[in-house]
Each structure stands twice: as C-alpha cells, then as structure tokens.
Amino acid sequence: MMKNGFFFFIGLLAAFLLGWGGIPLLAHKQIGALAPFYDDGESSSFPTRPPGVAARGQLVYADLGCVACHTQQVRRPDFGSDKARGWGDRQSVARDYIFQGRPQLGDARIGPDLANWGVRKPPLDAGGIAQFLYSGVVSGAKAVTHPPFPFLFDDRPIVGEAAPDALVGLVDKTPRRQIVPTERARTLIAYLQSLNNAYEYPEARHVVPVVAKEGAHK
Amino acid sequence: MSSTSTHAEVTAADTAGRWPVLLLLASGLGWLVISGIFALIASIQLHSPTFMSACEWFTHGRVGALAETSFVYGWAANAGLGIALWVLGRLGGATLRAQNWAMTGTLFWNLGITLGLGGIATGEATSFAFLELPRYVQPLLVVAYIAIGISGILAWSGRRTEGTYASHWYAVAALFLFPWLLIAAQTMLLWSPVRGVLQPIIDGWYVQSVFSLWLAPLALAGAYYVVPKITGQALPSYEFAPLAFWTLLFVGTMTGGRHLIGGPVPAWIPTLANAACWMVLFHFIVVALNLRGALTGGGTSLTFISFGLLAYFAGAVLDAVTSFRGVALVTQFTYFTTAQQQLALYGGISMLLLGSIYFAVPRLTGRPWNSGSFVRGHRVLAMVGIFLLVGSLAVAGWIQGTELSNAKTTFGEIAGRTRPWLLAVTVAQGFLLVGNILILVNFLRSVSDVWCAGAVSQVGAFRQPTTMEVHAS
Structure with missing residues (x-):
C-alpha cells in the first residue's frame, strides 16, 4: 500500500472521507433539520427569530471578536457553576441556535457567559450597556475590567438639543459636545439585549439522577 | 557525532531546486515574527485590558485572530511546505520539478494571507477558529496551495526509487489532504453555511484536521528525514511506522470534539473524541519510539x-x-x-x-x-x-x-x-x-x-x- 501510488492515494482519500463523513456529515444528518418547537399552551413556536437589528448586531459582535473572551453556551446545572453564576437555569441545547446566522459558542471564559445576557440580573438598559461599552467599567465597579470601545461612539458637538441616546454624565463634563452611539453600537446593544434562551424545551429539562436511599442495596 | 553526518551532502538537487524552498522558508520565518508581534499585543491585553483597545483594528479578539492566522497559514504552512518540498525533492533523487508553479503559488499564497489579515483587522474575520480569513481570499488560497503542492507530488511520483519512506507518506499526505479539508470547511461554513451549532461542530473538526492531517504530517516529514540523517542509524521500531501513520490520519480527526464537552451538541461528539484521543496515542508513542x-x-x-x-x-x-x-x-x-x-x-x-x-x-x-x-x-x-x-x-x-x-x-x-x-x-x-x-x-x-x-x-x-x-x- 505504501509503495503503490494508487492505493496510497485511495487510503488518504478514505482517511479524509471517514473524518468528514464521521463528524460533519453525520452531525448534519442528525440535527441539520432541527425545527422550532411549537408550544400549544402559548400558541407560538420557539426559538423566535431574532429581530433584524439584533441579527445585524451579531455581525458586529463577531467582527469585534467578542467570542475570544465570552462564551454563549450554558452547561447543565450539575456541571460547573453556570447556573449558580446566573448565566441560565438550564443547559443550552442545539435548538437554541437554529436561527442564529453565526452562533458564537466560544471556547474561553475570560469574561462571563452571555447566552442569557439580555435577561441578566441586575438588568441593564440600552443606556447602561452603552456606558459600559464606552468606558469599560461595569456599573458599580471601580476598575476597568472590560476593554473600552470608544470607536463605537461618535464624539460630536451638540446642535440644538443633545441626542436622546447620548451618554449621560459625559455630556456635562464636555460642554457643547456629546458622546453618541454609532449605528454599529446600537445594533450591538440590541443584539446583547436579545440574548435570551429562557424557554424550556423538552430536551433541555434537567434530569436529576435518582439517588439510592441510605442502606439500600448497592 | 558519527561520520555519516560529516559527509558532505550538498547535491545538485539541493542547489538547483533551492529557490522555491528558500522562498517558502523566508516567508514562513517572516510570518513567524509578525505573528509574534500580534501574540505579544494579545498577551498584554490579557492583563491590561485597555492596551490598544481604543483602536478598533486591535481589539483583543481581532489581534488574537491575526496572531493565530499568521501563525498557522503564514508560518507553519510556508515553513512546512518548504520542508516538505525539500524532503520530497531529496528523496526523489532529482531536481525539483514545476519550480515556477511552486514560486508563483507561494507568492499568491502570501498575497492571500496579507489581504486576509488586512480583512481581519478591519472587521471581516469569519469568527471561526483557524478559518478566520475572510471569504474572499479563501478560493485564492486553495488555488495557490495546489500550485505549490504540484511540485511536491511530481517529486514523489517521479522518484527514482520504488520504495517509499515515512517522510514520503507524511509529506504527500499533507500536500494532498489539505485542499480537501479547506474546500470542505469553507463550503459548509462560508459559502453555504450549515445551521446553528453544526457550525462550531464543523469548525472543531476542521481545527483538528488542520493539525492531524496537515501541520503534524508536515512537521513529521522533516523530522523523519533529518533524525536518521544526523544520527546515522536506522530508525528503531520502524516496522510500526506505517500503522502509526494511518492511525493519525484515520483517528486524529475524530479528536476535535473534545472542546465541545458539555456543550449544546449531540453527546456522541465529545464522547467519540474522548475515545479517539486515547486511540491516537498509539501514533504518538510510535513516533516517539522511532x-x-x-x-x-x-x-x-x-x-x-x-x-x-x-x-x-x-x-x-x-x-x-x-x-x-x-x-x-x-x-x-x-x-x-x-x-x-x-x-x-x-x-x-x-x-x-x-x-x-x-x-x-x-x-x-x-x-x-x-x-x-x-x-x-x-x-x-x-x-x-x-x-x-x-x-x-x-x-x-x-x-x-x-x-x-x-x-x-x-x-x-x-x-x-x-x-x-x-x-x-x-x-x-x-x-x-x-x-x-x-x-x-x-x-x-x-x-x-x-x-x-x-x-x-x-x-x-x-x-x-x-x-x-x-x-x-
């Protein structure tokens, strides 16, 4: 086989096909056609499609490389501290992502998981998120823990009245100027606010293993 | 040092075929330095998050992607291809053929990387690990790679000895398999994207395949050639080498799912990866013995x-x-x-x-x-x-x-x-x-x-x- 060129190449091709067929294609066969779950009780299906502005925001999230530090996948309650940290009450499942153009699962938690950041506690409104992105300071914290992203904002003179979404607090320090979120910042904020996987699918329910009673036969 | 290593070995095959190899090695080493600069910036940002963060081109995510891309496609690819061509040329016993193809391919490959890095810096990254290069340079990379690879494949098929050697297998496997991988990955992720978590699953497979079917074989092709040349001794336990080679190719790609443990993916993917990680150790043990x-x-x-x-x-x-x-x-x-x-x-x-x-x-x-x-x-x-x-x-x-x-x-x-x-x-x-x-x-x-x-x-x-x-x- 090693000497015969033809069979050697057949072997190489087989190695590629086995890997490709074994993982991408098999997984695609299994979950490639995953449909939304229709809930009779609520007369609607889940997950819901993200609003267009949030879908555009995901592109900003992707192009800034937020995924380098933030995951968007909650592990099941007895596997890690995800639930205890308030990142989500249930594990993330494949169905959560079917309407996401480019799911940002991530593989590093230098910052918190964001799978349910839109419904985080304490809640943060659009203005709060904008302040945070601009300054890098989480409300209440003293130090900068997140890189500030001033390039997502316009620093421009106030003509007439200040823009309704101009950052509060910064306007006063620099009279006649204001810091206003750009279009990209607005879509990113809308995306962050849309992150919510609260709906409980049948496959996402946490199964608590039955613990044998004390003294029972082991 | 044994006497074999002191034997002068500069053959006509080396000098006549050196420029494509030297160009590949020069590009590789250049990218290694550039990737090191990006990696240094990214590492500073880990303890000082405000470092260069005001510059949109250098957010931590983008610098990380730049460092990774220039390392894998700039350094490892160029250097690995250079070594593979050199080894195949030497083992073939003749001057490297299709040198113009290799030179042209190298120039276009590096042009593609340069354009792609510019794209990543300005926000065109795909956000897939190891596949961050923007969509528009991906087809160029496939064509350029094939142009470089032709030279190596010709050296293999036109070799003057009938038998083959471990360096042959690894080098030819890397040259032949990577275009398939790249085309499969970019088709399923960039041109006609699959849905939902299939994307991270496929990316995980691609990342692992890049390592197991491309970078590792390129590196081993060189090592299997150089080590016996210097020690002047036949490789011990060489009879296991073919099996180790096929183990890496067939089992190595299955180990990629280990990064998805506990994730929103079918549970068999990380479980398969766990089993494959232990099976593929056979390859690593044999390589270490050899x-x-x-x-x-x-x-x-x-x-x-x-x-x-x-x-x-x-x-x-x-x-x-x-x-x-x-x-x-x-x-x-x-x-x-x-x-x-x-x-x-x-x-x-x-x-x-x-x-x-x-x-x-x-x-x-x-x-x-x-x-x-x-x-x-x-x-x-x-x-x-x-x-x-x-x-x-x-x-x-x-x-x-x-x-x-x-x-x-x-x-x-x-x-x-x-x-x-x-x-x-x-x-x-x-x-x-x-x-x-x-x-x-x-x-x-x-x-x-x-x-x-x-x-x-x-x-x-x-x-x-x-x-x-x-x-x-």
Whole structure:
C-alpha cells in the first residue's frame, strides 16, 4: 500500500472521507433539520427569530471578536457553576441556535457567559450597556475590567438639543459636545439585549439522577 | 557525532531546486515574527485590558485572530511546505520539478494571507477558529496551495526509487489532504453555511484536521528525514511506522470534539473524541519510539527536534487527559486549553520544523549559517520561551478554572489572581519574538550571501562538523 501510488492515494482519500463523513456529515444528518418547537399552551413556536437589528448586531459582535473572551453556551446545572453564576437555569441545547446566522459558542471564559445576557440580573438598559461599552467599567465597579470601545461612539458637538441616546454624565463634563452611539453600537446593544434562551424545551429539562436511599442495596 | 553526518551532502538537487524552498522558508520565518508581534499585543491585553483597545483594528479578539492566522497559514504552512518540498525533492533523487508553479503559488499564497489579515483587522474575520480569513481570499488560497503542492507530488511520483519512506507518506499526505479539508470547511461554513451549532461542530473538526492531517504530517516529514540523517542509524521500531501513520490520519480527526464537552451538541461528539484521543496515542508513542535517537544526539537540529518531539508527545497526553469530563470541568474555557494549543503548535510543530530548517538551510545555500551566536541565542530563547509560555498559561488556566467553579468569585478577582502568570506569558512572548527575529535575520543574511555571491558553494566547509552544525556547547 505504501509503495503503490494508487492505493496510497485511495487510503488518504478514505482517511479524509471517514473524518468528514464521521463528524460533519453525520452531525448534519442528525440535527441539520432541527425545527422550532411549537408550544400549544402559548400558541407560538420557539426559538423566535431574532429581530433584524439584533441579527445585524451579531455581525458586529463577531467582527469585534467578542467570542475570544465570552462564551454563549450554558452547561447543565450539575456541571460547573453556570447556573449558580446566573448565566441560565438550564443547559443550552442545539435548538437554541437554529436561527442564529453565526452562533458564537466560544471556547474561553475570560469574561462571563452571555447566552442569557439580555435577561441578566441586575438588568441593564440600552443606556447602561452603552456606558459600559464606552468606558469599560461595569456599573458599580471601580476598575476597568472590560476593554473600552470608544470607536463605537461618535464624539460630536451638540446642535440644538443633545441626542436622546447620548451618554449621560459625559455630556456635562464636555460642554457643547456629546458622546453618541454609532449605528454599529446600537445594533450591538440590541443584539446583547436579545440574548435570551429562557424557554424550556423538552430536551433541555434537567434530569436529576435518582439517588439510592441510605442502606439500600448497592 | 558519527561520520555519516560529516559527509558532505550538498547535491545538485539541493542547489538547483533551492529557490522555491528558500522562498517558502523566508516567508514562513517572516510570518513567524509578525505573528509574534500580534501574540505579544494579545498577551498584554490579557492583563491590561485597555492596551490598544481604543483602536478598533486591535481589539483583543481581532489581534488574537491575526496572531493565530499568521501563525498557522503564514508560518507553519510556508515553513512546512518548504520542508516538505525539500524532503520530497531529496528523496526523489532529482531536481525539483514545476519550480515556477511552486514560486508563483507561494507568492499568491502570501498575497492571500496579507489581504486576509488586512480583512481581519478591519472587521471581516469569519469568527471561526483557524478559518478566520475572510471569504474572499479563501478560493485564492486553495488555488495557490495546489500550485505549490504540484511540485511536491511530481517529486514523489517521479522518484527514482520504488520504495517509499515515512517522510514520503507524511509529506504527500499533507500536500494532498489539505485542499480537501479547506474546500470542505469553507463550503459548509462560508459559502453555504450549515445551521446553528453544526457550525462550531464543523469548525472543531476542521481545527483538528488542520493539525492531524496537515501541520503534524508536515512537521513529521522533516523530522523523519533529518533524525536518521544526523544520527546515522536506522530508525528503531520502524516496522510500526506505517500503522502509526494511518492511525493519525484515520483517528486524529475524530479528536476535535473534545472542546465541545458539555456543550449544546449531540453527546456522541465529545464522547467519540474522548475515545479517539486515547486511540491516537498509539501514533504518538510510535513516533516517539522511532525518533528517540534525536534525544541522545547533539547539535542544533536535534536539540530543536528533541524538544519538539517531547512537546508533541506531551501535548497528545494532555489532550487525552483533558478529554475526560471530570478534568474538562476545570480546564474547559480557560487558559489551560490555550496552553495545550501552544504546546502542540509551538512546542511540537514549530520546534520540529525549526529543527528541520536548521538542518536544511546550510545544505540549500551550500554554506554554514551566517552567525553561530544567533543560532545559540535563538535556541535558548525558543526553549525558555516555550517553557515559560506553556507553563504560565497552564497555571493561570488552572487557577482560572478552579475559581470559575466557585460561583462567588467575580471575574475581577479571577483577573487579579491570574495576573502574575499572565505577566509571565507576556515575558515569554517577548523571548519568543526576540528569538524568532534572530533566526529571521540569520536566515536572511545566510541567503543573501548566496544571492549576491552566486552559486559558489563552500562545500569544503561541510567536511568540518562544527561548521555544518552550530553547537551551543
């Protein structure tokens, strides 16, 4: 086989096909056609499609490389501290992502998981998120823990009245100027606010293993 | 050192076919320095988050993508292809054919990387690990790669001996398989994207395949050639080498799912990866047995190859151990996985390639390395740098992982506790960068001597083992 060129190449091709067929294609066969779950009780299906502005925001999230530090996948309650940290009450499942153009699962938690950041506690409104992105300071914290992203904002003179979404607090320090979120910042904020996987699918329910009673036969 | 290694070996096949190989190696070393600059910036941002963050081109995510892309597609690809072509040419026993194809392919490959890096910096990255290059340069890369590969395949098919050798298998496998991988991945992820979590599943498969079917074979092609050349002995346990080769190819790609443990994917994917991680250890054990002669030999090439061999093996063992759920509970999502990746890519692949480069360049240029002290400096900086890099990342990752599992620890506190180790990572990146500048400068000076002086070979110098192999001790 090693000497015969033809069979050697057949072997190489087989190695590629086995890997490709074994993982991408098999997984695609299994979950490639995953449909939304229709809930009779609520007369609607889940997950819901993200609003267009949030879908555009995901592109900003992707192009800034937020995924380098933030995951968007909650592990099941007895596997890690995800639930205890308030990142989500249930594990993330494949169905959560079917309407996401480019799911940002991530593989590093230098910052918190964001799978349910839109419904985080304490809640943060659009203005709060904008302040945070601009300054890098989480409300209440003293130090900068997140890189500030001033390039997502316009620093421009106030003509007439200040823009309704101009950052509060910064306007006063620099009279006649204001810091206003750009279009990209607005879509990113809308995306962050849309992150919510609260709906409980049948496959996402946490199964608590039955613990044998004390003294029972082991 | 045995007498075989002192035998002058600069053949006509080397000198007549040197420019495509030297161009590939020069590009690779250039990208290695550039990637080191990006990696240094990214490492500073880990302990000082405001560093360059006001500049949109250099957010941590983008710098990380730039560093990774220039390392994999710039450094490892160019250097690996250079070594593969050189090895195939030598084993073929004839001057490299289709040299113009290889040269043109190299230029276009590097043009594609350059354009792609510009795209990543300006926000066109795809956000897929190892496939960050924007969609518009991807087809160019496929074509350019095939143009380079043709030269190697011709050297293989036109070889003057009937038998083949382990270096042949690894080099040809890498040349042949990568275009398939790249086309499959870009079709399913970029041109006609699959839905939902299939994307991270496929990306995980691609990342692992790049390692198992492309970078590792390229590095091993060089090591399998260089080690017996220097030790002058037949490889021990060589009868297992074919099985080890096929094990890597067939089982290696299955190990990619280990990063998806506990994730929103079908559970068989990480479970399969766990089993595959242990099966593929057979490959690593055989490679270590085959090449163990490197560990006892002296000289620059063998020092790099020994280091690379140990790191390659240690990386596989760590991958297998962390593919268990209980261990992944701590190490997943932390710097520990970064440490593992750096151990495999820098400690393993890069050191193996550098060992082959130190052996190949004097034979390609027909004269010894320009500066022995630069060689020694690079050798020390590279080894210390990788030790410090991988060790600090691993400790930082372990602290991060144990603190993450305690829900009361805030991210600010975790950042504070990992900070000393992250500072050490920056120091390590600094060492590596300086070391890589040394080899780049040394390489350029060595090659420019030939370029300017013409093809006058100093073959006589090769009768002296000390000038052929620069010794540090």
